[in-house]
Amino acid sequence: MTIETPTKNQELLQEFTAAQREAAFKSLSPDMIAHLREIGTVTREASGTWLYEAGMGAYDFYVVVSGMVHIIDQGDQGDGIIGRVGSNAFIGELGLLMGQAPFLSAKVVEDAELIRLTGDEMRAVINSVPEIGDVIVAAFAARRELLMKSATANLTIMGPEGEPSVVRALEYVSRNRIPHRWLDTRQAEGAALADRLSLDPAQMNVVLRGDQVVKRPDNPGIAYALGIPLDVADGTSVDLTVIGAGPGGIAAAVYGASEGLNTLVIENTAIGGQVGTSSRIENYMGFPTGISGTDLAYRGQIQAIKFGARFASPRTARSVEQTEDGWNIKLCNGNDICTRSIVVATGVQYRRMPLPRLEEFERAGVYYAATELEARFCANTEAVVIGGGNSAGQAAMYLSRHAKHVHVCIRRDGLAATMSDYLLKRLESDPRITVHTLTEVTALHGDKMLSGVTLTHKENGDTHVDTKALFIMIGAAPNTDWLGDKCKLDDKGFILTGEAAGGSTPFATSCSGIYAIGDVRSGSVKRVASSVGEGSVVVSAVHGYLAGLEA
Ligand SMILES: Cc1cc2nc3c(=O)[nH]c(=O)nc-3n(C[C@H](O)[C@H](O)[C@H](O)COP(=O)(O)OP(=O)(O)OC[C@H]3O[C@@H](n4cnc5c(N)ncnc54)[C@H](O)[C@@H]3O)c2cc1C
Known part of the structure; x- marks a missing residue:
């Protein structure tokens, strides 16, 4: 093994399949290295040299011929070593292919001989030599997966649960697979960092590399701060x-x-x-x-x-x-x-519903997607799903593993006309899910965050459900x-x-x-x-x- 991973990451690696682990840390064969040597530039770097630092602009692809390079996550707790890269291994992850600034830093810790390729040279090799391209692309993708799981301190989203801008920022980074961690400022660690950086704990803020604060950024603002190229030049x-x-x-x-x-x-x-x-x-x-x-x-x-x-x-x-x-x-x-x-x-x-106070609770208890991110907000609460299509059915199945109970509300008298048979059977046989036919959600309750909804049955009238999570999945x-x-x-x-x-x-x-x-x-x-x-x-x-x- 030419890349070693420190203990924390070794634990994380247990969650990976053998194939993912092999892909992430595969070495290049001598023939591949010889080919890259012809295209790239051979450099010798002394111990202590930073090859690149998180957040800087475009960076290069390196093969380590000899010596040792550390991959470092710079956060508020100091530098964490994510990987140790030795001979015949290569440095980089998906961002290199996408033209993104690095999320991590790379430092030579033992005098090293390296082959350096620019991003363009690396992309040309990937396309022209499939054997090398397969190894590099598979490794980059697997490394991004590892980074996503390791909650890197390079990007910290700060703010309290239920604050819509926190949910919006988390949606953006999760769905775009940007490595990050979230510190809830109502919990001890988040509160302490907010205090140290003099940040209002009630607001969403972003902290880069432990101490660089970006106050209340929108999504393009987060991308800019990370050096993710959004802009296609004018013209x-x-x-x-x-x-x-x-x-x-x-x-x-x-x-x-x-x-x-x-x-x-x-x-x-x-x-x-x-x-x-x-x-x-x-x-x-x-x-x-x-x-x-x-x-x-x-x-x-x-x-x-x-x-x-x-x-x-x-x-x-x-x-x-x-x-x-x-x-x-x-x-x-x-x-x-x-x-x-x-x-x-x-x-x-999805269409937004003509529900009183809807806007007030969007991203503060009302969601239009049911992924890992929203599932986090369902722990210790019942969830309500509006809709009778396959997307509503899938959401109910998924959420039932996270919420105390799931209520599916539909206006019709059954799901057979709108949902695939396989999903319908699963919903009906799942004791954690109740389907409410002839029922609409007619009112939302709560103070800043959703705390309950009124369900109105066409014949039987109103009932109240305590819930912090309402999923709207109707008519696109x-x-x-x-x-x-x-x-x-x-x-x-x-x-x-x-x-x-x-x-x-x-x-x-x-x-x-x-x-x-x-x-x-x-x-x-x-x-x-x-x-x-x-x-x-x-x-x-x-x-x-x-x-x-x-x-
Ligand atoms: C929860 C859920 C579960 C589903 N499950 C299944 C399933 O199991 N099987 C199945 O076959 N189908 C499923 N579907 C349906 C399937 O996802 C869609 O049919 C499919 O995604 C449609 O793909 P699309 O590329 O046409 O459009 P979309 O997936 O709708 O993508 C359109 C993209 O365009 C972007 N966009 C819109 N306007 C602009 C603009 N002006 N400028 C730039 N970008 C813009 C949007 O942000 C969006 O990312 C599901 C849908 C949902 C919501």
Whole structure:
């Protein structure tokens, strides 16, 4: 073993499968090292040299030929050694592939001979030498998993449970797989750090590397502070822009980039779209025991990046305008993207309910997703789920393992018409779940945080449920407002494609060069597999369109 892991991480490693452990710490063979030596620069660094420090800009990829390098997590408790990298091993994790600033620091602790490759050189090797690419990409992905579990002190989200901005920040970092830890400022450790840094414990703040405070940042502010590149330079010009990084958009990016298109993905919330809000997808082919939505999306994103696709997130597409050369996309920060073609994959979002005080409790007890993050807020409380579709069913099953009890409320008299049979049977046979038919949630109660809801049965009247967690999973609305009247929409706001839009190919919209796929498309089957399928095949139509422009 050429990478040693200190005790804390060795404990964490027990949670990893043997395959993940092997992938994370695999060494390069002598042939691979010889190949990298030809491409990179050989350097000798003395003990005490920092190769890079967390938060600095772009950094390089290093193979350790001899000597020893420590990987260090810098936090408020001082420097923690995350790994010791010796001969024939390499340094780096996923951020290197994604162009992110490092989350950890690397310091030479025994005089070392190293092979250094720039990010571009490393990406070129990954794409041109699959044997080396497989080892590096698998290691980077597995190391990110380890980092996510090890709650690195490099990024600390501070603030009390139930504060909406804390939940918002945690949603952002969890769904984008940014290593972090959360210190609840009502608990001793969080309160002590807030006191030492003179921070208001009632507010959300971010602390980097133990002492650098960013006060009440929004999500782009967190990304900036971490050195995560959000910005595509103003006037950037690409072949294909994919708007939305749900499963459909990610698939389009994988196929676009792998088939030679200069591909950019714009995502306004988190990579994965709706799938990132699901704890387990059980009907996606190839995963007989299911896969978490974030895992599926994450794998796709790595694949797309490996082929050269770029992701800008969180960034919102605000409008599109036709130009002489194609289309101009205006982003929320005012920047413009010039693109020759567009795949719209902006999906749908849950409808908000016309419930009194709803806004007051959003992220303070009212949630629109049921993942590991929200499950944390269900400990010691009953949970209420509104909705009768598969997403509500999955949420109920998942939450029943975390909450004291789960109540599913539906207006209809049964679930058979709206939920898959396998889920329905599981719900009915689970003693931790009660399905309330002919029932609506009609009132929310609490002071700052949700503490209870009123359920109103059509015939039997009102009952009260004490709960700190209400999940709203009803009727999805298409994300098409930003398109204005550019493309033809159906009467519910979904984008018309193919014949219905006067298009020559199935996913062509009424605007030439703009395609729509996945849940946002009128008539689409609202499933992961169908979105992925549409995202994969649309690229051949894009190629045909671009070839036509050049002819
Ligand atoms: C809880 C839950 C469980 C589910 N379980 C299953 C299941 O088990 N099996 C199954 O097959 N399907 C399941 N689904 C449905 C499945 O997730 C969707 O069909 C699928 O995600 C649709 O993919 P998409 O790429 O078309 O859109 P989405 O997943 O909706 O992604 C769209 C993306 O576009 C982004 N976006 C929107 N507007 C903009 C803009 N203006 N600029 C930039 N970005 C924008 C959004 O933030 C989002 O990330 C589930 C859905 C949910 C919510």
